[in-house]
Amino acid sequence: MTSHSAFERILEPSGRADPYPLFAELRKTPVARQEDGTYVVSTYREIVELLHDPRVSSDRRNRLSTDEAPDMTPSFIGLDPPEHDRLRRLAMRHFGPPHSPGMVDGLRPACLHLTTELIDGIAGKRQADLVDEVAYPLPVAMICRLLGVPEEDEPQFHAWADQIIETLGPGEEDRAERERERQAVGLKLEGYLAGLAEDRRRQPGEDMLSGFMTYRGPEGGMTPQEVVSTAVLLLIAGHETTINLIANGMLTLLRHPDQLERLRAESGLIVPAVEELLRYEPPVQLVSSRVALDDISIAGTTIPAGSPIVLALAAGSRDPAHVPDPDRFDPCRARNEHLGFGGGVHYCFGAPLARIEAQIVLAELVRRLRGPRLVADPPPYRPSPVLRGPRHLLIEYDGVD
Numbered sequence: 001m002t003s004h005s006a007f008e009r010i011l012e013p014s015g016r017a018d019p020y021p022l023f024a025e026l027r028k029t030p031v032a033r034q035e036d037g038t039y040v041v042s043t044y045r046e047i048v049e050l051l052h053d054p055r056v057s058s059d060r061r062n063r064l065s066t067d068e069a070p071d072m073t074p075s076f077i078g079l080d081p082p083e084h085d086r087l088r089r090l091a092m093r094h095f096g097p098p099h100s101p102g103m104v105d106g107l108r109p110a111c112l113h114l115t116t117e118l119i120d121g122i123a124g125k126r127q128a129d130l131v132d133e134v135a136y137p138l139p140v141a142m143i144c145r146l147l148g149v150p151e152e153d154e155p156q157f158h159a160w161a162d163q164i165i166e167t168l169g170p171g172e173e174d175r176a177e178r179e180r181e182r183q184a185v186g187l188k189l190e191g192y193l194a195g196l197a198e199d200r201r202r203q204p205g206e207d208m209l210s211g212f213m214t215y216r217g218p219e220g221g222m223t224p225q226e227v228v229s230t231a232v233l234l235l236i237a238g239h240e241t242t243i244n245l246i247a248n249g250m251l252t253l254l255r256h257p258d259q260l261e262r263l264r265a266e267s268g269l270i271v272p273a274v275e276e277l278l279r280y281e282p283p284v285q286l287v288s289s290r291v292a293l294d295d296i297s298i299a300g301t302t303i304p305a306g307s308p309i310v311l312a313l314a315a316g317s318r319d320p321a322h323v324p325d326p327d328r329f330d331p332c333r334a335r336n337e338h339l340g341f342g343g344g345v346h347y348c349f350g351a352p353l354a355r356i357e358a359q360i361v362l363a364e365l366v367r368r369l370r371g372p373r374l375v376a377d378p379p380p381y382r383p384s385p386v387l388r389g390p391r392h393l394l395i396e397y398d399g400v401d
């Protein structure tokens, strides 16, 4: 059986609670060929090099063999320049509340308001699940509000987005089946958003969907199909990552009570603390959607043209050749260059929003919860090795200020 390379063990559920020793083992071979021909890259320098290499494509159509189901209309995360750049620019133009000079900065008041409501919601109890009651509803409400998705449709999105995430990830096992499932759910989500986008075209509001449908500039606008694929991307990327940053963040702080106390005393520390969390417990552990367009020589290995490439961001951010004492959680690092948001042309589009959300909600939880402690350590994890985070985070506390 082949199932025992460090990378394969990272994919297995038993590795989920603490994959970092496996990532350390993986880094011993910076560019590791797997049995199925995938190349896994795990050291900081090599990952950064490939993130910036135009011979590394993000376009699934360069990867899938012809007997597999065709993809949904690709969104810009799955396109290469120049198509990628045009769509990303068009989307960026509408990112954030209208008439706001600071773009997403203008979302701070809404984010604080929602956070206050969510924490008030657990104030009458002594035990709460921070995933279901805080970490999940906040980013969902924020991205739905930005896009213009009605709040009452959020539960339906939750189900669709979760189903799509479960079908993602590297590995050949059940790949065709997973592709089919992903496509079926994707079509439902696309159908829903197409209807909503059409409503906005007829009656535009101040949300992103209206902007996407109506904007026409020097390089044109988005086609209705592009609007839908961009909206699906933002919904899913906006749903499924920030939850993990918040949940991993509270878990890490509760495991480091001295740091939690420091943060309570010096609220300004939340900014570097969130950067350290993105390095130390990154919500996106692997980027598994790349393919080599040409033979690429790197770290003494040649990745042959056509090979799938996985970039192990979580391993790179703990590479001792790049970060001193990488396994220590230290919010006060003098320099913190992490791979939490990727890099190069696909650098996370939502990073400013994710930072605002995590900073506000973590700062408020730290400030308001009296005597918080973990009920179970480690907590149960969501299945995905790519978007990794707790499924539940049960805590007990003595009260809420």
Ligand code: HEM
Residues within 6 Å of the ligand: 058, 076, 077, 078, 088, 143, 233, 234, 237, 238, 239, 241, 242, 245, 282, 283, 284, 287, 289, 339, 340, 341, 342, 343, 345, 346, 347, 348, 349, 350, 351, 353, 354
């Ligand atoms: C891309 C991480 C939140 C939208 C990425 C990538 C990473 C990442 C690693 C690069 C993927 C690649 O190279 O293929 C995260 C993390 C988040 C977060 C850790 C939260 C803590 C968000 C939010 C949004 C968002 C809130 C939406 C509002 C996107 C988009 C891309 C992207 C659209 C594709 C960018 C492109 O292809 O040019 N994100 N993300 N992300 N993210 Fe995020």
